[in-house]
Amino acid sequence: MSPSVTVNGAQRELPEDATIATVVQELTGRSEGRGVAVALGGEVVPRGEWPRTRLREGAEVEVVAAVQGG
Amino acid sequence: MSALEIAGRRLASRLILGSGGFANHEILAQALEAAGAEICTVALRRLDPEARGSVLDVLDRAGVQVLPNTAGCYTARDAIVTAQLAREAFTTDWIKLEVIGDERTLLPDAVELLAAAEALVDEGFVVLPYTTDDPVLARRLQDVGCAAVMPLGSPIGSGMGICNPYNISIIVEQATVPVILDAGVGTASDAALAMELGCDAVLCASAISRAHEPVAMARAIRLAVEAGVLARGAGRIPRRRYAEASTPHEGLPVLGGTA
Numbered sequence: 350m351s352p353s354v355t356v357n358g359a360q361r362e363l364p365e366d367a368t369i370a371t372v373v374q375e376l377t378g379r380s381e382g383r384g385v386a387v388a389l390g391g392e393v394v395p396r397g398e399w400p401r402t403r404l405r406e407g408a409e410v411e412v413v414a415a416v417q418g419g
Numbered sequence: 420m421s422a423l424e425i426a427g428r429r430l431a432s433r434l435i436l437g438s439g440g441f442a443n444h445e446i447l448a449q450a451l452e453a454a455g456a457e458i459c460t461v462a463l464r465r466l467d468p469e470a471r472g473s474v475l476d477v478l479d480r481a482g483v484q485v486l487p488n489t490a491g492c493y494t495a496r497d498a499i500v501t502a503q504l505a506r507e508a509f510t511t512d513w514i515k516l517e518v519i520g521d522e523r524t525l526l527p528d529a530v531e532l533l534a535a536a537e538a539l540v541d542e543g544f545v546v547l548p549y550t551t552d553d554p555v556l557a558r559r560l561q562d563v564g565c566a567a568v569m570p571l572g573s574p575i576g577s578g579m580g581i582c583n584p585y586n587i588s589i590i591v592e593q594a595t596v597p598v599i600l601d602a603g604v605g606t607a608s609d610a611a612l613a614m615e616l617g618c619d620a621v622l623c624a625s626a627i628s629r630a631h632e633p634v635a636m637a638r639a640i641r642l643a644v645e646a647g648v649l650a651r652g653a654g655r656i657p658r659r660r661y662a663e664a665s666t667p668h669e670g671l672p673v674l675g676g677t678a
Contacts, residue, residue, distance in 0.1 A: 357465040357466065359464070363452060376466055376468050377466065377468070381521050384474075384475045384508050384509065384640070385508055386463070386474060386504035386505070386507040387504075387507075388500060388504060391500065392500075393500060393503040393504055393507055395507060397509060406530055408611035409463065412465065412466045412474075413463045413464060413466060413504055413508065414463070414464070414466040414467075414470075414473065414508065415461040415462070415463065415473055415474050415475045415487070415508065415509070416461065416462050416463070416467075416470075416474060417438040417439050417440070417441060417447065417462070417465045417474050418437070418438060418439040418460065418462025418463065418464075418488060418490050419437045419438065419439050419460030419461065419462055419463060419486075419488035419515060419517070419624060
């Protein structure tokens with residue numbers, strides 16, 4: 350079944366077998382994700398692991414990028 | 420004063436720009452040029468799919484190094500994860516470490532800051548901590564391996580300048596790493612004072628981005644930093660309680676008047 354996960358605080362239904370790479374692609378329209386980083390359950394997931402990191406039901410994903418600040 | 424070097428990187432510019440508060444990317448780009456900055460801070464926030472263009476593109480086009488910060492973090496744990504995210508996003512080990520202890524003053528939380536600094540140094544980060552103007556804390560940060568210390572002149576965005584120049588002087592005296600005055604600069608003279616006190620660089624955001632004319636202020640502060648460096652090298656005269664005439668008394672004609 351397709352998992353329901355939280356991405357940046359919002360519930361999202363994802364396709365079956367969805368990975369972090371799927372989420373980044375959906376949000377940015379790109380796959381390489383330069384300038385983007387991802388935390389899963391509060392732990393950073395290195396870019397190289399995005400395509401093989403499957404998202405299970407209830408997963409909490411944070412996808413961040415640069416903004417002006419500091 | 421020899422060239423500024425942070426973690427082995429030589430920098431011609433002693434003014435680091437903070438990208439916060441600029442009305443748009445175009446003004447930020449112009450301010451970067453006017454400031455002559457080689458490094459500019461960015462923050463990390465949840466990705467906004469609607470955002471048009473990235474601040475990262477502005478910095479890339481200007482050939483400026485990205486210095487990610489941990490703004491908004493209140494615990495060592497949050498700051499460490501944010502630094503790890505930044506390393507992943509921008510492929511840089513450099514991190515401007517901010518661990519805030521209070522919403523109203525935005526003053527650093529010394530205990531969390533030191534813990535985060537130590538952990539990040541162990542993970543191989545080049546840590547540039549935003550700290551109070553406490554010389555003891557600055558020394559502790561330098562002792563755990565921070566690449567620079569960045570004491571505040573006064574609270575972030577307050578524009579109150581350098582409230583305790585004596586502490587900044589003491590931090591400079593004991594420093595074995597560059598001292599970058601961070602926060603509090605309100606106008607050019609504050610930046611000049613920082614350099615006259617012996618700081619190695621100034622980090623400036625609000626003073627430039629929220630000025631009526633940000634690009635003009637970027638240039639003003641750049642020149643002030645240069646002036647401050649020259650003045651520091653030239654050596655100020657000692658302060659005296661009474662006047663010391665610069666014109667000789669000898670040879671003064673007697674003209675008959677009486678006081």
